[in-house]
Amino acid sequence: MMRVSMHVGSWASKTAITLGTGLLLAASATAAPRHLEKHFKVGARPVITIHNPDGVVIVKAWTRPEVKLVGDSDSDKLEIDAEQTGNRVDLIVRTLADDIRPEEMRASFQLFVPEDAELQIHNDSGSVAVQDVTGDMALDTIAADISLQDASGYLSIKTVCGAVQCIRCAGRIEITSISGNVKLLDMRSYSVRAQTSHGDIAFDGQFLPNGTYELKNYSGLIDVKLSPDDSFDLSATSVKGKVQNDANLTPAAPRKGPASRFAQSLFSVYNLGKAKVELKSFDGTINIHRRE
């Protein structure tokens, strides 16, 4: 039986929820699919925090000044605690038993939030998908994949081995991973910093004037598409791997970079060199392609 704890402002509400929980407990002697739906009225720039051990978390923006939470779990060994404190909504999933089986740890959620919401999501495994949210967000996973679409603000993403994909993201993005692949497509960000040790990084997007773009891995591919119209100062270095430039762009000026006995490097300024693009790999291959 999934325990549902809803902590809201009034005694009456708490009583109702306690009764509701009791009814839920009484209604089922065996674990059965449980469905939770809650609404929280919020103001501008609400903060939403989610802690979930395993499962799918989907967050979508909508135009209403409220947070709608829909949750599902088959487990009777999870406690789902959804609580509102002022303009913050906290969703915490806790395991209730030490002997919990992996399939009993799973809970999935779909949230609808105001588009300026600030998100703090920790999901160990499963997946996290965020769509159309423009507030700042900190996403932290161990193995869960992360997908962002049309997000902006300050996006801080940390994962041990989950794959990260950003499509049409803007603002400032920082991604850190050990073995996850990173895919950044149709980007409009002025600041991108992506680092994965043992994974591939793909970047296809605009290099905005005065923007900084730093892509770094230890091994794997770094794949970047450059346009002849872009204005950037490029530094690409692989200590023991390769730098392959198929873009066939004409630099405005070559540039001298830091010397390394082993490194393959490419240092060039294109057009006015307004953006700074830094690609670094230790043992991997850096592929530079032309974007038409």
Place this chain on the structure above:
Amino acid sequence: MPAMQCNEFMNSLDLWMDGERQPDAEAHLRSCAACNGLVADLEMIRNAGRELSDVDPPPRVWNAIRSQLEAEGLVARHGWLSWLPSFGTTWMRPAFAGALLVVLAASGFMLGTRVRNSNIRASWLNGNHAATAPIAADLGNFELHAVSALHEPNPTVNVAFKQNLEIVDNYIAECEKSVQDDPEDELSRDYLYGAYQQKADLLEQMSERGENHQ
């Protein structure tokens, strides 16, 4: 009087951080970008440390780091490190410890700049070894703690931690080899310290898991 050298400044660093401003140290800082940068980093970390809220201080391994640093004479027993939050009788914050690792690396390489001019490979190797050995040892201690403390019921997470620890260890081994092959190569050293930092971060996560599930 001859101007103070980097190694002499390093010897008086704890006095400087305690607020004792010797004229020769001040003069050295004005002329040495490396020492100036190190002091700036330490002051930034000290300020950040003061602003940290009082939360449960995790991993006990950081005490081992302190003991080792003291044993190796890298820090004074009652010097400027006393500003560290919970750095005496309790445990040091892992994130802060990560920052300390960076500082250790920076100071190690600052010492290394002295041998750059002499261009002697053996000196470079010694300099790099002196900078990395304490970090590697501390990470080894931390790993013992983090791995033994990890009681994670989610098998996906367990596997992820173990596999990625192996990946980072391989990463460190490759970078160490590269630095050994060419001790003067800044890129290799940059990657090596990045690898140490990454391992510290991963162990910190594992350690926190252990604490949470106990």
